Amino acid sequence: MKHGAQGSAEAGTPEWRAPGAARVPAQARAGDGADGCRERDTALLAVRGEHTHGERPVPGPRPAVQRSSVRGQILDALRTALVTGELKPGEVHSAPVLGERFGVSATPVREAMQQLALEGAVEVVPNRGFRVVERGARELAELAEVRALIEVPVMLRLARTVPGERWAELRPLAEETVRAAASGCPATYAESDRAFHQALLALSGNEQLVRIASDLHRRSQWPSAGGPVRHGRADLVADAAQHMALLDALVSRDLDVVRELAEEHFAGAC
Template sequence: MKQGVQGSPGKPVAARVPAQARPAADGGPYRERDASVRGEHTHEERPGAGQRATVQRSSVRGQILDALRTALATGELKPGEVHSAPVLGERFGVSATPVREAMQQLALEGAVEVVPNRGFRVVERGARELAELAEVRALLEVPVMLRLARTVPAERWTELRPLAEETVRAAAMGCPAGYAESDRAFHRELLALSGNEQLVRIADDLHRRAQWPPVRHGRADLVADAAEHMALLDALAVGDLDVVRGLMGEHFAGTG
């Protein structure tokens, strides 16, 4: 199986991480690995710069994590494929360490699984697992939204319209990765009105799992999904519980 993250042949999925941001493989003070070969000036961080090195490393890991999430959301990292941290590191222009750390985070999120001595396999979710995720999300979120529809003033729902409009814009662009992020942001803010941080965290984790691998690719599907956000806000604002219940049922059935 071909390894690595690719878009068009020979090109990485995302822009390379800037060279100056590359961390040492052991996580210590930064030193460009191949600079001496190219005749470039090298240097070590002076004592006391450990905090800066830690920030650099965290920043690179975050960039790689974002790039990998985008590749998952767009389907460029396909279910069943196995990818090694060193190979991905070469493609991103960084050491294997931040890639491995990013992949470990994705494993915690259920997007990949560890394959001993080989790397990480992109998870394959069948229709049953996706249906189970949708059912659990509905069990958690629908009762909360029905309660909030009875208690939250209409103007609070109006304040969330910009987030719903952002999902509409992302859908119109036909970008699965952008839509996935805006979709989760919208749902997080809806549930945040409950004041239950644990609920928000658990629901967001389930939502992310339901998005990988991507189920919807077409722009028309994304646009329809985003339109449900706008309709849901309208129903919540007027306290129409039957419409709220029906819209959320349709939304989860479509894994939105």
Template sequence: MKQGVQDSAGTRGDARVPAQQRAADVARERDPAAALPGVRGEHTHGEPPIPQPRLVQRSSVRGQVLDALRTALVAGELKPGEVYSAPVLGDRFGVSATPVREAMQQLALEGAVEVVPNRGFRVVERGARQLAELAEVRALIEVPVMLRLARTVPAERWAALRPLAEETVRAASCGCPATYAESDRAFHRAVLSLAGNEQLVQIADDLHRRAQWPLVGGPVRQRRADLVADAAEHTALLEALVARDLDAVRGLVGEHFTGAA
């Protein structure tokens, strides 16, 4: 006589496992992780779905386009007041309009361009007044920080920044404003990073980038002599910081900003 079990309705029947349960047991034996909730992508009750990451390739393309647009902006290839469409720029860079549009939106947030509905993006027109205002704000932020650093940072820490200062001289000698702009900002970021305030570095770098944009009616390219003279101020600044010559530091930084460096 077969041994039976009592089901929930009180009737007796064969002690057999339902087919679905048997299948689950087999799957569990083959892969124990299959029994865990949320494994293999199934969504359990009350558990938020796992967001899908953005494609790395697309982000990389957008970043490359953004760098190329910034270079073109500093080099004067994107002229103040002119409107540029994403499809046309996409053809220029050999990409679709989407990463160009995304990069341009970032430049709009930074204040370099403004959106023109149904047309594209207009490069912002700036004059000498806007440049002077940027120089004033930069001086208000950076001069006190550099004076404090001059009092506290040992000479060997400043000596470690000499290669960056020398790199700005080499970049200036090439005569390319975009190349010099990158090395110039790298030097200033390294100096300010010694203060240990990342927010300060980010804000100062944003102001510095804005100061490098071309002016309305200004030269398409900065003269090599101007770039070389500007780069020489980095070396002089390092020497003043090593010597803890506060008056020289104050004067050099103020002159540097006035020159829109």
């Protein structure tokens, strides 16, 4: 598998290096928030060193949670790399090679990549590793349409029934999306954006709705092949401003404005 992954790099695929290793060239980064994303990546993978050389092992059994923690942090880092475009559509990566770059064994990387395969972000390439799925603009538009079909009616129903003080609880999350947008990092914004939408839909009390909508939201964040990796800082700021306006409309129970803002919000996600 390692040989196959290296072969793809030699064929002209830009090499992606994990946070904490040598970084990709600046021109390979997306958007105008690269610095913010680099800082986020560094924080994500403070996990480096699952097997640090020269360190005296701690006596006693290893905590059972360690592998899960490593896998989870690597999964977060890989998702960030997908959103920012560091893992580009069509590229093939092997778990052993990625493991070397993360400073961990191949096992937690493979487990994280298998989770991404279940989510539809990557696909298994026998004897080589995992290929980042290539998606077109039509798929992104379809995802935005499905999200609107699910979430807009729920928002309108909640606007009729949820008291104003409950909506006030969401204001810190909406404000966080504004701060995340200002950072210019698409991965940071995607995380805060998803948190806001999850909290809003959670007011319905329907856990299955929240789970399905969250999955659709995550899929909608992945870049399309040959297209822009993600909206720029100005687009993120405008998107976050819609959260604030939508929250105000929900508080005042202005159903026409809620519908208009929600439909515009999802149309802009294409």
